[in-house]
Structure formats: structure tokens, C-alpha cells
Amino acid sequence: MSIRPxxxxxxxxxxxxxxxxxxxxxxPDSAGEKPDQGEVIAVGKGKILENGSxxxxxxxxxxxxxxxxxxxxxxxVNGEEVLVAREEDILAVIEK
Amino acid sequence: MSIRPxxxxxxxxxxxxxxxxxxxxxxPDSAGEKPDQGEVIAVGKGKILENGSxxxxxxxxxxxxxxxxxxxxxxxVNGEEVLVAREEDILAVIEK
Amino acid sequence: MSIRPxxxxxxxxxxxxxxxxxxxxxxPDSAGEKPDQGEVIAVGKGKILENGSxxxxxxxxxxxxxxxxxxxxxxxVNGEEVLVAREEDILAVIEK
Amino acid sequence: MSIRPxxxxxxxxxxxxxxxxxxxxxxPDSAGEKPDQGEVIAVGKGKILENGSxxxxxxxxxxxxxxxxxxxxxxxVNGEEVLVAREEDILAVIEK
Amino acid sequence: MSIRPxxxxxxxxxxxxxxxxxxxxxxPDSAGEKPDQGEVIAVGKGKILENGSxxxxxxxxxxxxxxxxxxxxxxxVNGEEVLVAREEDILAVIEK
Amino acid sequence: MSIRPxxxxxxxxxxxxxxxxxxxxxxPDSAGEKPDQGEVIAVGKGKILENGSxxxxxxxxxxxxxxxxxxxxxxxVNGEEVLVAREEDILAVIEK
Amino acid sequence: MSIRPxxxxxxxxxxxxxxxxxxxxxxPDSAGEKPDQGEVIAVGKGKILENGSxxxxxxxxxxxxxxxxxxxxxxxVNGEEVLVAREEDILAVIEK
Numbered sequence: 001m002s003i004r005p006x007x008x009x010x011x012x013x014x015x016x017x018x019x020x021x022x023x024x025x026x027x028p029d030s031a032g033e034k035p036d037q038g039e040v041i042a043v044g045k046g047k048i049l050e051n052g053s054x055x056x057x058x059x060x061x062x063x064x065x066x067x068x069x070x071x072x073x074x075x076x077v078n079g080e081e082v083l084v085a086r087e088e089d090i091l092a093v094i095e096k
Numbered sequence: 097m098s099i100r101p102x103x104x105x106x107x108x109x110x111x112x113x114x115x116x117x118x119x120x121x122x123x124p125d126s127a128g129e130k131p132d133q134g135e136v137i138a139v140g141k142g143k144i145l146e147n148g149s150x151x152x153x154x155x156x157x158x159x160x161x162x163x164x165x166x167x168x169x170x171x172x173v174n175g176e177e178v179l180v181a182r183e184e185d186i187l188a189v190i191e192k
Numbered sequence: 193m194s195i196r197p198x199x200x201x202x203x204x205x206x207x208x209x210x211x212x213x214x215x216x217x218x219x220p221d222s223a224g225e226k227p228d229q230g231e232v233i234a235v236g237k238g239k240i241l242e243n244g245s246x247x248x249x250x251x252x253x254x255x256x257x258x259x260x261x262x263x264x265x266x267x268x269v270n271g272e273e274v275l276v277a278r279e280e281d282i283l284a285v286i287e288k
Numbered sequence: 289m290s291i292r293p294x295x296x297x298x299x300x301x302x303x304x305x306x307x308x309x310x311x312x313x314x315x316p317d318s319a320g321e322k323p324d325q326g327e328v329i330a331v332g333k334g335k336i337l338e339n340g341s342x343x344x345x346x347x348x349x350x351x352x353x354x355x356x357x358x359x360x361x362x363x364x365v366n367g368e369e370v371l372v373a374r375e376e377d378i379l380a381v382i383e384k
Numbered sequence: 385m386s387i388r389p390x391x392x393x394x395x396x397x398x399x400x401x402x403x404x405x406x407x408x409x410x411x412p413d414s415a416g417e418k419p420d421q422g423e424v425i426a427v428g429k430g431k432i433l434e435n436g437s438x439x440x441x442x443x444x445x446x447x448x449x450x451x452x453x454x455x456x457x458x459x460x461v462n463g464e465e466v467l468v469a470r471e472e473d474i475l476a477v478i479e480k
Numbered sequence: 481m482s483i484r485p486x487x488x489x490x491x492x493x494x495x496x497x498x499x500x501x502x503x504x505x506x507x508p509d510s511a512g513e514k515p516d517q518g519e520v521i522a523v524g525k526g527k528i529l530e531n532g533s534x535x536x537x538x539x540x541x542x543x544x545x546x547x548x549x550x551x552x553x554x555x556x557v558n559g560e561e562v563l564v565a566r567e568e569d570i571l572a573v574i575e576k
Numbered sequence: 577m578s579i580r581p582x583x584x585x586x587x588x589x590x591x592x593x594x595x596x597x598x599x600x601x602x603x604p605d606s607a608g609e610k611p612d613q614g615e616v617i618a619v620g621k622g623k624i625l626e627n628g629s630x631x632x633x634x635x636x637x638x639x640x641x642x643x644x645x646x647x648x649x650x651x652x653v654n655g656e657e658v659l660v661a662r663e664e665d666i667l668a669v670i671e672k
Binding site: 098099100101102103105107138141144146147148169171180 | 250251
């Protein structure tokens with residue numbers, strides 16, 4: 001069983017940031033808040049433009065991404081909680 | 097008697113998620129809330145674009161879909177309560 | 193004396209839904225509320241697009257339609273109260 | 289002395305609806321409220337579209353129109369109070 | 385010293401309406417309020433459209449205009465208070 | 481050290497209006513408020529249109545301009561407080 | 577490990593303004609507030625236009641920029657707090 005986000009939506013699996021690593025990217029948050037980075041596990045076909053054409057998204061499955069604290073909606077896929085967000089909500093891709 | 101949604105609207109029959117299945121997709125919700133997934137039972141002709149052309153929808157009858165908690169409006173068709181929502185309100189299609 | 197709605201507006205005569213019929217389409221509502229379905233009795237020429245062309249409406253006189261609870265404005269035509277709404281406010285057409 | 293509304297505006301002279309006539313069009317209103325129909329006494333050149341072209345209005349001088357309760361602004365022309373509204377605010381034309 | 389409004393803005397010098405003249409155009413207002421008509425004393429080059437072209441305004445210097453009560457901003461030019469408004473805020477031109 | 485505003489932004493140095501000069505342009509304001517006119521000291525390349533092209537601004541360095549009371553943001557350049565505003569916020573150019 | 581902002585977003589490292597330097601650019605702020613200027617350390621591919629094409633940004637890595645007090649979102653990259661903002665939020669580039 002898999003999940004296919006529509007259009008410009010992506011499915012993100014949250015990643016607990018390594019908060020003690022000096023060289024790691026860490027999102028400042030209050031204790032107990034969910035981390036705001038994750039791995040993209042599914043992407044939609046693309047953003048639909050006003051002229052009806054489709055622009056493929058600029059993130060792909062496997063990308064590690066930063067997103068806004070209040071982005072998207074949480075759902076559970078195969079017993080695991082994931083986030084359904086729009087590409088628009090993604091701030092940046094973390095590259096290794 | 098059938099129902100034809102206009103333009104980019106779809107008719108969705110809610111599905112009670114199998115909350116105890118480990119591999120199932122389960123929407124977290126408080127007790128008593130309606131589940132946020134369902135089966136598409138009718139789709140409109142498509143979204144009307146600014147230039148007047150019509151973009152067919154990216155969901156079809158029989159698709160199992162996730163949607164936002166406050167999406168659409170409830171109506172009863174043939175004695176059964178269904179949801180009339182916009183394609184925009186559909187987060188993802190669950191594929192088997 | 194007749195009434196011609198402008199552009200993408202339609203005139204709808206409300207229909208009391210047959211609430212006790214098992215196979216009928218019934219809008220759930222609290223006691224005393226007006227039903228949210230009706231018959232289209234007049235339609236405008238069409239929606240005006242940004243480029244100035246006109247898109248004919250996707251409902252026609254005689255259609256039985258579902259619409260949102262707060263759609264449109266009530267007026268009286270020939271002593272009978274009707275609703276002036278936009279095509280946008282129509283959720284679906286009920287086909288027999 | 290005359291008055292020329294700009295673009296998509298129209299000047300409307302309110303008409304007291306014949307509230308006691310069975311076959312007349314009557315706007316339901318509370319006692320003392322102004323009636324929401326009138327006769328068009330002047331029209332603008334048309335709605336300006338995004339591409340700079342002008343779409344002529346779909347109402348003309350002499351048309352009897354229905355409009356929303358809070359449409360437009362009241363001004364006095366030649367000692368008589370009239371309404372300056374947008375074509376957009378006109379719901380329908382009453383044809384005889 | 386003169387003043388050149390930008391784009392679709394116009395400079396208007398308010399005119400005290402002849403409130404006692406039976407055939408005059410009089411804006412209904414409460415005592416002490418500023419009148420809502422005036423003479424255009426300067427106009428911008430035109431409204432800039434989305435495609436970058438410029439649409440000349442439909443009012444000219446010398447026009448007597450009606451405008452909304454809360455339109456524009458007051459400034460003083462050569463010791464005289466004038467209004468800087470958008471063409472959009474002008475309801476109609478009064479023609480003699 | 482200089483400052484280059486982006487796109488349709490301009491940098492304005494406020495000018496204290498000569499409030500006692502009969503022929504001067506004076507902005508009515510309460511005591512102690514900052515004057516709402518100034519001299520343009522830098523302009524952006526232009527407004528970016530929907531089609532990606534750039535429309536040069538209609539004000540230039542050296543122009544004396546009127547602007548809205550709440551326009552833009554104050555910053556200090558070389559120890560002097562200036563305003564960063566959009567061309568949109570400029571009401572008019574004062575020509576000598 | 578690096579960070580790639582999406583589309584029209586940029587990553588900015590805040591710079592403490594030299595507040596005591598007479599010729600420096602200093603943002604007025606209350607004591608303890610974060611300074612509103614910084615150095616661009618990464619830029620997105622560009623702003624996506626309505627027609628699907630991409631407009632490259634008008635700032636580049638290394639630019640010193642002024643931005644609005646409430647612009648963007650703070651994240652930590654390699655242990656250092658940075659700002660993810662849109663090009664739109666950048667007021668001006670400080671050139672030496």
C-alpha cells in the first residue's frame with residue numbers, strides 16, 4: 001500500500017534532528033515540539049499552472065528538507081505518522 | 097438517481113479507517129470524529145482555467161483518498177451521507 | 193414578467209426535499225431550516241473570463257441542483273421567493 | 289446636467305416595489321428599508337480587462353434591475369437620490 | 385510649482401456642493417462633513433496593466449467628479465488642501 | 481558605501497516641509513509627526529511583471545515625492561535615517 | 577553539508593551592525609533586538625512565474641542585504657542560526 005500526493009503536495013517523514021552535533025543542522029524549538037525537518041517519501045506530479053500545464057516539483061524522493069513549523073497536515077501511513085505538505089511549504093533542501 | 101458534481105468538485109463516500117491494523121493508513125483523530133478518508137463516487141468534468149479550457153481532474157471514481165478534516169460539505173444521496181469537496185481539498189490518493 | 197440573471201448567476205426555486213423517502217436525496221439540516229436543493233429556473237449568459245470571452249454555464253433551466261447553505265440572495269419573483277446564486281455556489285446536479 | 293459613471297459602474301434610480309401586487313416582483317425587507325430594485329439611468333463604457341480591452345456592460349439605460357442590499361453608494365443627482373453601483377452588484381434584469 | 389500624480393492617481397480639488405439648488409447634484413452627508421465631489425486638477429499617465437502597457441485614464445483635468453467618502457489622501461498643494469486618489473475611487477463624471 | 485533597493489523599491493530621504501510658506505506644499509499632520517515628502521536618493525531596476533519582464537520605475541533620483549504616512553520602512557544609511565518604500569507607495573512627484 | 581533554498585528563497589546570515597560607526601548603515605532598533613541586515617549565503621534557482629518560467633534572483637551569495645524585521649524563519653545550519661527568507665523580503669543590497 002502506497003500513497004500518491006496530488007499535484008504540488010509532498011509526503012514527508014519527520015526526522016529527529018541530531019541536536020548535540022556541532023556540525024548538524026538543528027531547528028531551534030521548544031522542548032517537546034516536533035522537529036521541522038524530514039525526508040521526502042512521495043511527491044505529486046507537479047504544480048498546475050494557470051495555463052493548465054504542469055511544473056514538476058523541485059524536490060524528489062529521498063531529499064532531506066526543512067519546512068515551516070505549521071506546514072501541512074499529519075496523517076498515518078502504514079502505522080507511521082507522516083506530513084502532507086505543499087512544495088511551497090518547503091524552505092530548503094539539505095544537501096550532504 | 098445519480099449526482100453530477102460541477103467542475104472541480106468530487107463526491108466522496110467516507111470510509112471508516114481500520115484503526116487497529118498495523119499496516120493500514122489511519123488518520124489520527126479524537127474519539128467520535130469522522131474519518132478523513134473515503135472513496136470517490138463521482139467527479140466533475142474538471143477545473144476551469146482562466147483561459148476557459150478545462151483541466152480533467154487527477155482523481156477518478158473508485159479512488160481511495162485522504163482529505164482535510166474541514167473539507168467540503170456533507171449531503172445525503174439515496175439516504176447515505178456523502179461529502180462534496182473540491183479536488184483541491186484532496187491531499188493524496190491511497191494506492192494498493 | 194421574467195427575470196434574466198447576469199453573467200454567471202442563476203435563479204433557483206427551492207424544493208422541499210422528501211425527507212422520509214429512503215431513496216431520495218436529503219440534505220441534513222436542523223428543523224425549520226430551508227432546504228438546500230432546488231430547480232434552476234433561469235441562467236445567465238455565462239461566466240466572463242479574464243480575456244473577455246464568455247464561458248456558458250454548466251447548468252441549465254430545469255436542472256435540479258444542490259447548493260451551499262449560505263449561497264446567494266433571496267428575492268421574490270411573481271410572488272414566489274427564489275434564490276439568485278452564482279454557478280460557483282452550486283455543488284452538484286441531481287440526475288434522474 | 290448629466291452624470292457619466294466610470295468603467296463598469298452604473299447609475300440606478302430606485303423603484304418602490306409594488307408590494308401588494310400578487311404578480312409583482314417584491315424584495316422581502318424589513319419595514320422602512322430601501323427597495324433593492326431600480327431603473328438604470330446611466331452606464332459606464334464597460335469593464336476594463338487585464339489586457340486593457342473594454343467589455344461593454346450587459347445592462348443598458350432603461351433596464352429594471354435587482355441588486356444586493358448593500359450595493360453601491362448613494363448620491364443625489366438633480367435633487368434626486370440615486371445609487372452608483374458596479375455591474376457586478378446587479379443580480380438580474382427584470383424583463384417584461 | 386506643480387504636482388504630477390503617479391500612474392492611475394489623480395489630484396482632486398474638492399468643491400462645496402450647492403446644497404440649496406434644486407437642480408444641483410448634492411451628496412447627502414452629515415453636517416460638517418467634507419463634500420465628495422471635486423474638480424480634477426492633475427492626472428497620472430495611466431493605469432499600468434499586467435502586461436506592462438499603460439491604459440490612459442478616463443478622466444481629464446477640469447472634469448468634475450464624484451468620489452467615495454473615504455477615497456484617497458489629503459495633502460496641501462500651494463497652501464490649498466487637495467485629494468490624491470486613484471481613478472478607481474472615482475464614481476462618475478458630472479457633465480454639464 | 482551605497483544602497484541599491486531591489487525591484488520596485490526606492491530609497492527616500494525625508495524633507496522637512498516649509499510649513500510657513502504660503503506657496504509651499506505642506507502635508508497636514510499633527511505636531512511632531514514626520515513629514516510625508518522627501519527626495520528620492522536611489523531607485524530599484526523596476527517592477528517585475530507577471531511575464532517576467534521589468535517595467536522601469538516612474539520616479540528617478542532627485543525627484544521630490546509625496547508618500548503615504550505609513551509607507552515603507554525606516555533604516556539608517558551612513559548615519560542618516562531614510563525610508564525604503566515601494567513605488568506603489570508614492571502618491572505624486574512635486575515638479576518645480 | 578550545505579543547504580539549498582527552494583525557488584525564490586535565500587539563506588541569510590545576520591550581521592551585527594556597527595552601531596557606533598558614523599558612516600555605517602545602522603538599523604534603528606530597541607536594545608536586544610536582532611539586527612536586520614546580513615550576508616546572503618545561499619540563493620534559490622529563482623522565482624517561478626505564472627507561465628512556468630523561472631526568473632533568477634536579483635541577489636547573489638556574498639551580498640550584504642537589508643530585510644524587514646519580521647522577514648523569514650530562523651533555522652540553524654552547522655550550529656549557526658540563519659534566516660530563510662524570500663527575495664521579496666529583501667529591501668536593498670548594501671554596496672561598498
